[in-house]
Amino acid sequence: MNAVSASNVSKIYMQGDVKVTALNKVSLEVAPGEFVALAGPSGSGKTTLLNLIGGLDEPDGGKISVNGKDFANMSSGDLAELRLSQIGFVFQSYNLIPVFTAEENVEYILQLQGEGKAERKKKARAMLDDVGLEGKYDRKPAQLSGGQQQRVAVARALVSNPTLILADEPTANLDSVTGESLLRTMREMNQKHGVTFIFSTHDSMVMNAAKRLVSMKDGAIVDDKVK
Amino acid sequence: MFAQLAWRNIWRNPRRTAIILLAIFMGVFSMIFFAAFSRGMANGMVNNAIDNLVGHIKIQHPDYRSDPDISHRIDDPRSVMDEIRPELPDGSKIVQRIRVEGVAANARETAGIEITGIEPSKEKGVSFIGDAPIEGEMLEEDDEHGILLGAALADRFDTEVGKKLVLTTQRADGETQSRAFRIRGLYHAEIQATEKAYVFITLDAARKLVGNKNCATEIAVTLPENKADRALEQTVSKCKEALKPFNLSVYDWMEQIPAMKAYLAMFDMFLYIWFVVVFIAMGFGIVNTVLMAVFERMREFGLLKAIGMKPAWIIRMVLGESLFLLIAGCAAGTLCSLAFTWYVAVTGIDLGSFAQGVKMWGMSRMIYPAIDIGDVIAANAVVIVLGLIVSVYPAVKAARFTPVETMRQN
Numbered sequence: 020m021n022a023v024s025a026s027n028v029s030k031i032y033m034q035g036d037v038k039v040t041a042l043n044k045v046s047l048e049v050a051p052g053e054f055v056a057l058a059g060p061s062g063s064g065k066t067t068l069l070n071l072i073g074g075l076d077e078p079d080g081g082k083i084s085v086n087g088k089d090f091a092n093m094s095s096g097d098l099a100e101l102r103l104s105q106i107g108f109v110f111q112s113y114n115l116i117p118v119f120t121a122e123e124n125v126e127y128i129l130q131l132q133g134e135g136k137a138e139r140k141k142k143a144r145a146m147l148d149d150v151g152l153e154g155k156y157d158r159k160p161a162q163l164s165g166g167q168q169q170r171v172a173v174a175r176a177l178v179s180n181p182t183l184i185l186a187d188e189p190t191a192n193l194d195s196v197t198g199e200s201l202l203r204t205m206r207e208m209n210q211k212h213g214v215t216f217i218f219s220t221h222d223s224m225v226m227n228a229a230k231r232l233v234s235m236k237d238g239a240i241v242d243d244k245v246k
Numbered sequence: 247m248f249a250q251l252a253w254r255n256i257w258r259n260p261r262r263t264a265i266i267l268l269a270i271f272m273g274v275f276s277m278i279f280f281a282a283f284s285r286g287m288a289n290g291m292v293n294n295a296i297d298n299l300v301g302h303i304k305i306q307h308p309d310y311r312s313d314p315d316i317s318h319r320i321d322d323p324r325s326v327m328d329e330i331r332p333e334l335p336d337g338s339k340i341v342q343r344i345r346v347e348g349v350a351a352n353a354r355e356t357a358g359i360e361i362t363g364i365e366p367s368k369e370k371g372v373s374f375i376g377d378a379p380i381e382g383e384m385l386e387e388d389d390e391h392g393i394l395l396g397a398a399l400a401d402r403f404d405t406e407v408g409k410k411l412v413l414t415t416q417r418a419d420g421e422t423q424s425r426a427f428r429i430r431g432l433y434h435a436e437i438q439a440t441e442k443a444y445v446f447i448t449l450d451a452a453r454k455l456v457g458n459k460n461c462a463t464e465i466a467v468t469l470p471e472n473k474a475d476r477a478l479e480q481t482v483s484k485c486k487e488a489l490k491p492f493n494l495s496v497y498d499w500m501e502q503i504p505a506m507k508a509y510l511a512m513f514d515m516f517l518y519i520w521f522v523v524v525f526i527a528m529g530f531g532i533v534n535t536v537l538m539a540v541f542e543r544m545r546e547f548g549l550l551k552a553i554g555m556k557p558a559w560i561i562r563m564v565l566g567e568s569l570f571l572l573i574a575g576c577a578a579g580t581l582c583s584l585a586f587t588w589y590v591a592v593t594g595i596d597l598g599s600f601a602q603g604v605k606m607w608g609m610s611r612m613i614y615p616a617i618d619i620g621d622v623i624a625a626n627a628v629v630i631v632l633g634l635i636v637s638v639y640p641a642v643k644a645a646r647f648t649p650v651e652t653m654r655q656n
Contacts, residue, residue: 075552075649096556103554110653114549118254127251128553175553 020087022183022215023049023072028081030067030238041067043238044081049217051182054209056229057219063235065219066187072217073106073185074098086182103131107176107214109186113168115160121147121171122156128179146174150204166197170204177208184208186218190225202228248559252566255539263571266535270575270629271582273528277521277625278583282615286591288513289616292499292506294436297374299345299362299444300502301466303482305330308495310463316346316418316456323462326492330467333484335477337470341368342462344452348415350445355403359445361413363452372468374435375446382407382431390451393427396441400432407431413445417457425455436611517621521628528629529636536568536640547644548652557645564641565634572633576626584617591615 030042042064049055057065070076071083074090083090086105090098102108115124122143129139147156150170160168169189176184186205190198202225209216218225226232234242256263296302305326307318320326323342331340344363349356362375366385369376375394385392393411400406407429414424427447435441453459467485469477478498485496500507540547547560594612 070650073552099551099554099556101554102552106554108552110549114545114552116251116546116549118251118258123250130248131554131559 020051021048021084022051022053022086023047023217024082024084025068025072026082028068028071028078028083030064030071030076031079040238042071042078045235045238045240046081047233047240047243049215051215052209052213053215053217054206054228054230055215055217055233056226056231057217057233057235058221058226059235059241060221062237064238065235067238068235069185069187069217069219072183073108074102103128104179105182107179107181107184109169109172109176109184109189111188111191113160113165113172113192115168115171115175117160120157120159121152121163121167121174124160124171125175125178128175132179142178143174146178147171149177149208150174151200164197166193166201169193169197169201173201173205173208177212177214180212181214183215183217186216188219188222190220190222195224198222199224248563248566252563253570255543255563256567256570259539259542262535262538266531266571267575267578269528269531270572270633271579273524274576274579274625274629275583275586277524277628278580278617278622279587279615280520281517281621281625282583282587282591282617283595283613284513284517285618285621286595286613286615288510290613292510294374295503295506296468296499298435298437298440299343299373299375299466300499301341301372302469302478302499303467303485304497304499304502305465305467305485305489305494306463306497308493311495311497314345314347314463316344316416316458316461316463317420319344319418319458319461319463320465320494321458321461323460323465326465326489326494329488329492330465330485333488334467334481335469338481339368339372339468340465341365341372342449342465344449344456344461345463346415346452346456348413350399350403351412351414352403352405352410354405357399357402357442359399359413360443361415361452361455362444362446363449363455364446365449366446372466374440375433375444378433378435380431380433382429385430385446385448387448388450389430389448390454391426391428392430392447392451394431394433394446395429396444397432397434398438398441399445400429402442405429411445413447413455415455417455418461419457421457423455423457425451427451518624521625522632525628525632529632532568532571532633533636533639535571536564536637537643539567540564540640540644543644544647544652547647548649551647552649560645561638561641564644565637568634568637568641569630572630576629580622580626584622587615587617591617 025045025047027044027046028042029044032039032041045068057068059065071078088101119127125143125146126139129142144156150173152167152170190201205216206228208214220226231245233240307320310318327340346361348359348361350359367387385394409429410426411429412424412426414422417423482496482498489496550560591614594614597611597613
């Protein structure tokens, strides 16, 4: 069973009265444990495809399934449940909850899953340690650097043991050293936990790190290489 | 963590939170203080009415209320008083009076008045005349020729202490009787109309005037202050039971002044309307603040939904934030209003500068705000329950943001 299966997926947006085809009959299969980069210039449809795979948006045509679950048959509540239990998100601008500490940001998702207090604290700290944030548990996002915030976002995405992580340009706001370090962390997570990663990026460093590079242009996949 | 998140969220913008807390505080403070002030005013009016020769309980001939004529008298008031005295709570006061309609006249003026025969020393603590400020002297028990006049009536008659006044009324045998009295004093009452309505003579003088040596037209009972509310109903029924052989009617004060009872019921209604009006003003502030807080955090709500937070949880979180604001504002408003009201309840509020107006409306010059725990609960319940209801709109709005829309906004 594929981790992700997208078949003939289309998405059209309206910009005023003009129809913009963000995705045009895109098909993509991703196997469990893959480390995939979606590459392409701005407007090529990378983020749209990630959003559709994450169930954050609905396609106008085609079918999407994650771990064999077809989105067409799922309600918004079911999709929220699927995201909570099986999908982790890492966003370009981190999107941490500003009033929570690093530990609480990571812990919160475990609470949504119904995990007990002691257990979620233990898991959150362990995950922050794994991404290199030992001792920074009590810092709020504003007290962390961009790289550190993105690590917290990665820890948050991973702590709930998802099978799939969707990362939308995770290194875009980071300097090259921090970006490389984060990438290494994610690669380690991929290898250690067997989690499937799909990135959108136009950063050559991320493209080089990916084990599979899917190139997109004008809402279509133009190349798909396994390294 | 929901509660933790909600609590921290409300302090993201301390100035905005402080403003809305202040609005809730002011609203609750004004609701509770205004209610206490109004209740104090109503209590003053009730006490004035009871003091105004009404008493908590009154015993009369069954026909006296519809036709206050000396023919509808109590022939042996002593026996009636002896009969009910054991039924009254300790500290109760009991008096007998003669009240008949009559005419007062001097060389300048003639006016219809109510002639009230009293036992002067026993009226203290029972009716206003026992404690009224008097220019001149109070009547002595054995004064058969003295009369007390209201200051307003004396003005109308252009008379003063020491002058004569002739009273005319109907005797028990149906004949008309006139007698001259000398003005011993001029009393002042809370209500100007009272000063114009009543003239006081001793009970013995009144008996002579109506031509019956033993009679009274009413027996009035005043209960001790701390038992007035609780013991009234029970005492009335005991008196009714005790007086069955006498063929007399027993009334509590609400039966005697039904307009006051109706006023109090209407007053309660106005108070709750006031609560809702204050809330409506406050409600706009609450909705506005919560909406601003929600729109500022659209992206965050999108994120929360993206990581798997269900719409119902988002609604719960936003309502939690409102609840914290409402509880904090209500607690501060309630504590401060109670403290302030208690202080003012001791010192009283002097409406002396509106003396003529308050006299006309039957209010006391001094208002002692009275806290009713029911009003405190109602004010808090109105603010918290309606506050949560109006917060549902922004909460639902927050729950409806889709992750993609909110991410695109930024």
